[in-house]
Amino acid sequence: MLQKIGFIGCGNMTKALISGMVQSGSINPENIIASNPSMPNLNEVSEKFNINITQNNLTVAENSDIVFLAVKPNKYETVIEEIREFLREDSIFVTIAAGISISECENLFNKKLKIVKAMPNTPVAVGEGMIALSFNDQFTNEEKNNVESLFNSFSKTVVIDESIMNIESAIGGSGPAFVYVFIEALADSAVMYGMPRQMAYKVAAQTVLGSAKMVLESGDHPAKLKDDVCSPGGTTIQSIARLEENGFRHSILQAVKANIDKLNS
Numbered sequence: 001m002l003q004k005i006g007f008i009g010c011g012n013m014t015k016a017l018i019s020g021m022v023q024s025g026s027i028n029p030e031n032i033i034a035s036n037p038s039m040p041n042l043n044e045v046s047e048k049f050n051i052n053i054t055q056n057n058l059t060v061a062e063n064s065d066i067v068f069l070a071v072k073p074n075k076y077e078t079v080i081e082e083i084r085e086f087l088r089e090d091s092i093f094v095t096i097a098a099g100i101s102i103s104e105c106e107n108l109f110n111k112k113l114k115i116v117k118a119m120p121n122t123p124v125a126v127g128e129g130m131i132a133l134s135f136n137d138q139f140t141n142e143e144k145n146n147v148e149s150l151f152n153s154f155s156k157t158v159v160i161d162e163s164i165m166n167i168e169s170a171i172g173g174s175g176p177a178f179v180y181v182f183i184e185a186l187a188d189s190a191v192m193y194g195m196p197r198q199m200a201y202k203v204a205a206q207t208v209l210g211s212a213k214m215v216l217e218s219g220d221h222p223a224k225l226k227d228d229v230c231s232p233g234g235t236t237i238q239s240i241a242r243l244e245e246n247g248f249r250h251s252i253l254q255a256v257k258a259n260i261d262k263l264n265s
Contacts, residue, residue: 003031003150006064008057008079009071010036013096015045016125017068022049024127026153035060061086066094066150068118073097080108087113092147094118098169099263102136102162114138116147117162119169120155121176129155130172134162170259178255183208 005027007014014034021027033052036042042053054060061067061083071079076097087093092114095105102117109115119132131151135144144159151157160168186207187200195203215222230237243249 003027003065004063005032005066005068006060007032007034007068007070008060008083009069009075010034010041010045010053011070012122013120014068014070015041016122016129017070017120018045018049018051020124020127020129020154022051024154026150033060033063057083058086061091062088064091066092066147068094068096070096073100076100076105077108080105084109084111090114092116092143096120098166098173102134106136112138114143117165118151119165119173121173123176124155127154131155131157132165132168132172133157133159134165135159166260166263169263170256174259178252179208 005021007018018032018034021032022029029050030052032049033054034042034045035054035057037055039055042055045051046053057079065088067083067087069076069079076095093105093109094116095102096118098119100117102115105115105117106113115136115138117134121130123129124131133148133151135147139147148157148159158168183201183204186204187197190200190203191197211225214220214225218225226240230240
């Protein structure tokens with residue numbers, strides 16, 4: 001792909017997206033540029049991925065076909081006011097901030113612009129990410145397909161109505177943190193009974209990875225796959241009963257509710 005990709009803001013999500021793009025080979029590093037107020041993060045991505053860096057947001061705006069705004073939501077108004085007159089008319093603007101709507105971006109730009117709301121998660125860094133996309137009405141079908149192709153080159157994608165983006169964010173964007181807590185707890189349990197720490201992490205992480213792949217590739221309901229592991233009177237069903245007794249499912253439901261409540265507040 002020949003697009004020039006720009007990132008304004010160089011935090012963890014920018015690093016993950018750049019990693020995914022470069023490692024997949026979908027974007028040449030020389031076609032990626034990132035800006036940030038301070039240099040440490042810029043130096044890190046420059047040394048690791050050999051991309052272009054600058055402390056000038058306008059340089060990114062003027063030289064990118066696709067501009068990712070990867071700053072905190074409270075910085076959106078300031079940054080958009082700074083760059084809006086310098087974005088090319090045919091450029092595509094990608095907002096990745098949870099809680100910032102497409103209409104809010106349109107109002108801040110105060111002009112017609114192709115805007116995509118994208119919700120990536122950090123596993124994009126290793127080619128196993130999930131990115132939800134919503135488009136405003138300025139795109140042709142061909143342009144939408146081109147944007148999807150870019151994201152699909154280094155991640156899995158789903159195009160959704162923006163009205164459910166906060167729900168997707170709660171499970172797709174924040175969900176990896178829930179999974180990491182589960183992996184850590186699973187490994188801690190093994191360590192408690194004598195397994196070496198690094199071995200426990202490897203076993204726990206691969207178990208989660210393999211189980212997720214079974215859900216995606218088998219087409220079976222997760223409950224059916226769970227039942228397949230639970231022999232009558234066996235150890236696994238005893239463990240499942242204890243999870244239920246301690247509100248495992250309810251804890252997940254409440255975690256997602258807290259996330260969505262925060263986004264909607």
